[in-house]
Amino acid sequence: MNNLHIINKIIKSVFEQHYNPDGGGLDNPRNKWIINLALISHQWFDVVTLQFTKIVIHNNSSIKTLSLITKHLEQRQSPYSILQQPITEIRFESMDQQRYIDKISSNFINTQFTSKILKSLYNQPKLESLLLIDSDSILADLDKNSDNSIISNSIKKLVYSTSLQNSNLTQYANLIKRLPGLECIYLYCEGGFTGIDDLIELFARGTSIQDYQINFGGLPGPKRLIGQLIDSPNAHMVKKLQTSGISITVGDAIDIFSKLKNLESFNVPINYYNLEFTRKEPFTTLSTTIGQHKCIKELFLYEHHNPTGDIVDEKIKWCVDAHLRAALADIFVSKTTIELLSIDELPSQVVSSPDLFDNLKQQDNLQVVKISNGSLDNTGIDFLSKTLMVNNSIYFVSLQNNNLSNERALAQVLSTSTSIKELDISGNSFIGTEILLSIIKNNKLNSLTCNSDNFSAEAKSLYNNVINNPNTLSNLTHHVCFNKNDSYLRFFQ
Numbered sequence: 001m002n003n004l005h006i007i008n009k010i011i012k013s014v015f016e017q018h019y020n021p022d023g024g025g026l027d028n029p030r031n032k033w034i035i036n037l038a039l040i041s042h043q044w045f046d047v048v049t050l051q052f053t054k055i056v057i058h059n060n061s062s063i064k065t066l067s068l069i070t071k072h073l074e075q076r077q078s079p080y081s082i083l084q085q086p087i088t089e090i091r092f093e094s095m096d097q098q099r100y101i102d103k104i105s106s107n108f109i110n111t112q113f114t115s116k117i118l119k120s121l122y123n124q125p126k127l128e129s130l131l132l133i134d135s136d137s138i139l140a141d142l143d144k145n146s147d148n149s150i151i152s153n154s155i156k157k158l159v160y161s162t163s164l165q166n167s168n169l170t171q172y173a174n175l176i177k178r179l180p181g182l183e184c185i186y187l188y189c190e191g192g193f194t195g196i197d198d199l200i201e202l203f204a205r206g207t208s209i210q211d212y213q214i215n216f217g218g219l220p221g222p223k224r225l226i227g228q229l230i231d232s233p234n235a236h237m238v239k240k241l242q243t244s245g246i247s248i249t250v251g252d253a254i255d256i257f258s259k260l261k262n263l264e265s266f267n268v269p270i271n272y273y274n275l276e277f278t279r280k281e282p283f284t285t286l287s288t289t290i291g292q293h294k295c296i297k298e299l300f301l302y303e304h305h306n307p308t309g310d311i312v313d314e315k316i317k318w319c320v321d322a323h324l325r326a327a328l329a330d331i332f333v334s335k336t337t338i339e340l341l342s343i344d345e346l347p348s349q350v351v352s353s354p355d356l357f358d359n360l361k362q363q364d365n366l367q368v369v370k371i372s373n374g375s376l377d378n379t380g381i382d383f384l385s386k387t388l389m390v391n392n393s394i395y396f397v398s399l400q401n402n403n404l405s406n407e408r409a410l411a412q413v414l415s416t417s418t419s420i421k422e423l424d425i426s427g428n429s430f431i432g433t434e435i436l437l438s439i440i441k442n443n444k445l446n447s448l449t450c451n452s453d454n455f456s457a458e459a460k461s462l463y464n465n466v467i468n469n470p471n472t473l474s475n476l477t478h479h480v481c482f483n484k485n486d487s488y489l490r491f492f493q
Helices: 003-018 029-039 063-073 103-123 136-144 169-177 196-205 224-230 250-259 280-291 314-330 354-360 380-390 408-416 433-442 457-468 488-492
Strands: 054-058 089-093 129-133 157-162 166-168 184-189 192-194 211-215 240-244 265-267 298-302 340-344 368-372 396-398 422-424 447-451 478-482
Touching: 054 063, 063 103, 103 136, 129 136, 136 166, 136 169, 157 169, 166 169, 169 184, 169 192, 169 196, 196 224, 224 240, 224 250, 250 280, 280 314, 314 354, 354 380, 368 380, 380 408, 408 433, 433 457, 457 478
Parallel strands: 054 089, 089 129, 129 157, 157 184, 166 192, 184 211, 211 240, 240 265, 265 298, 298 340, 340 368, 368 396, 396 422, 422 447, 447 478
Antiparallel strands: none
16 A cells, blocks of 8 residues: 555644634644644655654653664664764654553653653753643753752743643743753643743843743733833843733833843734823824834734623724824834734724735835734725835735735736745635736745635636646746535545
8 A cells, every 4th residue: 555645644634633713723833733744645665764853752752763862862773773973953742732642651751761862861962942731740850859950051942831720930930041052932721720920030130042832822911020020130032922911011111122122023912002101292203212212123013802701992992093093104104123013903994094004015125914813905905015015125025814805906916026025815805816817927925824625617717727747837836725525525525
């Protein structure tokens, strides 16, 4: 039987068993991993890796595999082993879950292999990444055997993702203290947590971390975490700040951009409709602070969703929308350093502003524009198209999930643009004919993502022609066309 067919069935089965649609979406590393696994299934045997520098230790890793890994980490491997290169990444996966293979040997494995692997972390000079995915037991073991000694100067990235109802952030903070060269942390708490004060205290004292990615899932996170971070003595080192579950106000955002002088990426939800900030002045200050920031390259703007579901008074909403509409345009009134602009789930009446898109015409550092999830309407796409006709630095455009139907202006841009290389127009109501004809005529696009729900018969024929005849679009190397009736099973057909 065809080996590819066998592996295809296996991965499909794994996907169906382990993907959790309600567990944080793509913010959940476990979901992202299983999706990536599914997507590469068809190319599984096309690539053979001769040198392994990353290892995964799973709760169902066999004794033979663990033995091989242990020998390699202790530098006792055979000269013929496929593990010859220094390990750069160790990933502990689902170590908290019950083993399904070798059940009798669980205790043996824990005592003979896990402890040895943890001790070997001290002697890995090239180890750069340590990932703990649903492996709180490993975190606890590291903390239990802690004598406050440095684990490794080489580890730059620490990922901790947990689904426990009471994850121990004190142990997490203790681990960070033992990694003096740490530059990036990714924290994902799907359930509850304890020990948050220890993490806040650590951030207040200052760390070597430059990249903070903190996601509390659907839980409310403490705003003090950000407050202590931006007031810490090492605030000047912070380059990336991405959080979820932590609500900040317009005033907090002003503090972030004022105090984090070297910030390059901002991705924090803002509660624009906070009753304390309904005047115009804070919004004006925010736009000026962002626009004049010397280092910001990636700007993600989206509204914080109140978990209590409180309804904002219509008069307050109208007032804030007007201030936000003006502020969004004023960010770009002068040339900025921004290379990526992502606007998500903001009201379309705020974003679909001629002033905003007129100002974007002069932003020659801007390369990526993402306006998604109801943030753009059919009037706004006309304004955007005029910008794309003028600004030749933008190569990636995503208009995902805006339910747009006005395609003529966009089609005109695509028929002549030499700069746009990647386009995502999925989740809209385009008929598709004009857009596809323009793309075929110009033949400059490298990547296209769309949906065919409202495609005309002519558009579907054009798309099929593109798929079946590579010469039609010789530069197109990636294409995906969704339909509302599609499911993940389409990847296994």
